[in-house]
Amino acid sequence: MANRGGGGAVTEGISASVAALDALGLEDAALASDAAVGADVDVLQRRYEPRLERLEVVKRLEGPLAAVKARDVAGAVEIQHALLAPEAALQERTYAEMSAVEEIAGILAISSRAAAALEDQSRRICTLPPVMDALSAGAVSWQHARIVADETEGLTPAGAAGLVAHFFDPEAPSPARGDTPGDLIPSRFRANVRAWRERHHPETLDKRHAKGVADRRMEYTPDRDGTAWLSLYLPGHAASAIWNRTTATARGLQSPDETRTLTQLRPDIAASLLLGAGTAGGETDANTAELGKVPTPRADVLVTVPLFALLGLTDEPAELDGFGPIPASMARKLVADGADSFYRVLVDPRDGAPLEIGRTRYRLPETIKQWIRMRDGKCTFPGCTNHTPDNDTDHLTAWHHGGSTGINNLAQLCPKHHRLKHNSHWTPDAATPHEPPGWTSPTGRHYKPEPPTPEPTVWPQGILPLSSAALPACFHGEDACVEDLPPWEPDDDTLIDLDDLPPDDPLWAEFLTQALSLAQPFALSP
Numbered sequence: 188m189a190n191r192g193g194g195g196a197v198t199e200g201i202s203a204s205v206a207a208l209d210a211l212g213l214e215d216a217a218l219a220s221d222a223a224v225g226a227d228v229d230v231l232q233r234r235y236e237p238r239l240e241r242l243e244v245v246k247r248l249e250g251p252l253a254a255v256k257a258r259d260v261a262g263a264v265e266i267q268h269a270l271l272a273p274e275a276a277l278q279e280r281t282y283a284e285m286s287a288v289e290e291i292a293g294i295l296a297i298s299s300r301a302a303a304a305l306e307d308q309s310r311r312i313c314t315l316p317p318v319m320d321a322l323s324a325g326a327v328s329w330q331h332a333r334i335v336a337d338e339t340e341g342l343t344p345a346g347a348a349g350l351v352a353h354f355f356d357p358e359a360p361s362p363a364r365g366d367t368p369g370d371l372i373p374s375r376f377r378a379n380v381r382a383w384r385e386r387h388h389p390e391t392l393d394k395r396h397a398k399g400v401a402d403r404r405m406e407y408t409p410d411r412d413g414t415a416w417l418s419l420y421l422p423g424h425a426a427s428a429i430w431n432r433t434t435a436t437a438r439g440l441q442s443p444d445e446t447r448t449l450t451q452l453r454p455d456i457a458a459s460l461l462l463g464a465g466t467a468g469g470e471t472d473a474n475t476a477e478l479g480k481v482p483t484p485r486a487d488v489l490v491t492v493p494l495f496a497l498l499g500l501t502d503e504p505a506e507l508d509g510f511g512p513i514p515a516s517m518a519r520k521l522v523a524d525g526a527d528s529f530y531r532v533l534v535d536p537r538d539g540a541p542l543e544i545g546r547t548r549y550r551l552p553e554t555i556k557q558w559i560r561m562r563d564g565k566c567t568f569p570g571c572t573n574h575t576p577d578n579d580t581d582h583l584t585a586w587h588h589g590g591s592t593g594i595n596n597l598a599q600l601c602p603k604h605h606r607l608k609h610n611s612h613w614t615p616d617a618a619t620p621h622e623p624p625g626w627t628s629p630t631g632r633h634y635k636p637e638p639p640t641p642e643p644t645v646w647p648q649g650i651l652p653l654s655s656a657a658l659p660a661c662f663h664g665e666d667a668c669v670e671d672l673p674p675w676e677p678d679d680d681t682l683i684d685l686d687d688l689p690p691d692d693p694l695w696a697e698f699l700t701q702a703l704s705l706a707q708p709f710a711l712s713p
Contacts, residue, residue, distance in 0.1 A: 236630060246325070253329035254322040257309035263287050264306055311336040315347065317355035321369065330373040338380045343389060353383055366635060372570045375637065378511060385504050385512040386645075392504050393514040396422070424517060427510045433457055434577060489561055492518045493644050503645040508560065509574035556580045559597050562638070566601040567615070567623040568608075569634035573601035581605055583615045583624055598624050 267287040271280060284306075292302035312318055312332050321327045335354075339347035352359040354368050363383075368376050385392050400422055408416040419426065437452035447455065489508035495501040496515040505518035559580055566573040578599040584590030595617050600608060607613060612629040616636075625636045 239630060246328075248325070250322050250325035250328055253332070254319060256305075257312050257319070257322070257329075257332070260291055260306050261309040261313045263291060264310070308333050308336045311339065315339070315351050317351050321355055326367070327369040328373070331368050331371075331376055334373060334377045334380055338377070338384050341388075342384070346387060346389060349387060350380065350383060354380065365638060370635070371637070372572070374572050375570075378572075382506075382512050391502050391514075392512065393502060393516050396514045396517070422517070423510045423513055424507055424521065427507055429457075431509070433460075489557065490518055490521055491561065492522065495644065495647055497522065500647040501645045508564075555592075555594075555597070559594065559599060562594075562618075562621065563599040563623040564639040565599065565637075566604055567598045567618075567626075567636070568600060568604035568613075569626050569637070571601055571604055573603075577601055579605050581608070583617065594618065594620055 264284055264287045267283045268280060271283060288302045288306055289299060291306065292299050295302065295305075297305070312322070312335070315335060318327070318332050318335050322329065322332045335351065339350055342350065353361065354363045356362060363379065365379075371379070388395065402420065403422070404420050406416075406418045406420070408418075410416055419429075421429075433453045433456045434449070436456050437449050440447075440452055440456075441449065445452075490513075491506040491508075492515075493501070493503045493505065496503045496505060497519060499515075499519065502515045504512035505515060507513045507518075560578075565571065566578050578601050580597055581600045582590045582592070583596050583598055586592070590596045598615065598618050608615070614627045615624040616626070618624045618636075622636045622638045626634045628634070
């Protein structure tokens, strides 16, 4: 049988957590008694903190309890197989497993399908010791562990072990950067795991994408109250463009006189585009008819393309803003076709530093916003996964309080958390050229930044990158290369020092367009 881990240690941890919950409950009861005598804001605030602390203890309990359940579910089915004779027929083994799954379903009061899924996930998690250890220790939740089980499906045993080591073993050759798995909300963790899987899957993303595109379809499902669901299964870049266009158009329709929310406007717009303006199922005919009068805004989507992939030298996936990895061939096609809604990003290979401007004006050049979108990847508020086309570029320290319009004082915030920042005591840290801000809650809990965690560039075969030790000192941020050199100025008086160029000068747009188009002649069609 597979090793199921130490149940005794898990039981001890659960007992300690339950004792901590009891102690916090007694503390809260005592504070409630004080409040009955003379309730004031201070006592209420003191009663608020134990509830948050109890939630922290409950979070630590959920992982070990899920580990116990997974270990016993997988173990029960395995024992049923062990009870059979070695020469038992496949059909006999199948019915033995079905019987065990049905009994598990009855005990847990869940459906047979849910019990079968639980057994499958539990069995796979039990074969990944680092994941089971983290779950047993309360370092990750059941959702995190289930994500690993889902994303390792279809990988070879070596591939699955490599994925687990990357995220759960800090001593691995190339461990994951940024927060540990348990510090990330599950959807964010899944995005990171899926990105790693796409890059290391034994079959190239181009081949898997071709198979997926062959399954494209539209599905229609009637629902209650005279409504229905309509869904499309499309190539990622097409679905992303549709979503961003409907969102941008919806924002253009919003006004004091528009009663529909952004969520309601999106399906109204999609229906209008499919059925013809004025025939969508919005609140009123007047509302939908107005759609035909509103110009469709640009909904720019960032496509981050590794240079070698752009040149056709590697098949390293590109990154589509708000979606994730896409095949290199798709990225090359988007670049070569000059698609209007896609904005290609080539990062400075030395440091990836975005553009910085000083405190000269409040309004942001569009290019600065694009760089901040690339740095942050999403709303920077803790746990929020709202993607960048929906977000605002906010001054972390308000302009009227002396905040500069510079990269260290700007960050992406979704509309909801933008409003919360200005109407609560949630406080952002300063950002950096490479990281979004962290945040501090009203109770003093600090949440670290959640920057995108791209992996190192894949180099073509036969071309080896220089090791960092072989680079001159100036590549390490030192001044040894330049400290003894005299100042140098070009002889050509027509050249302009960019430091002297105002941020609103039209030359910026021309300069940045040229800088980002250097690789355009080398864009290759797939």
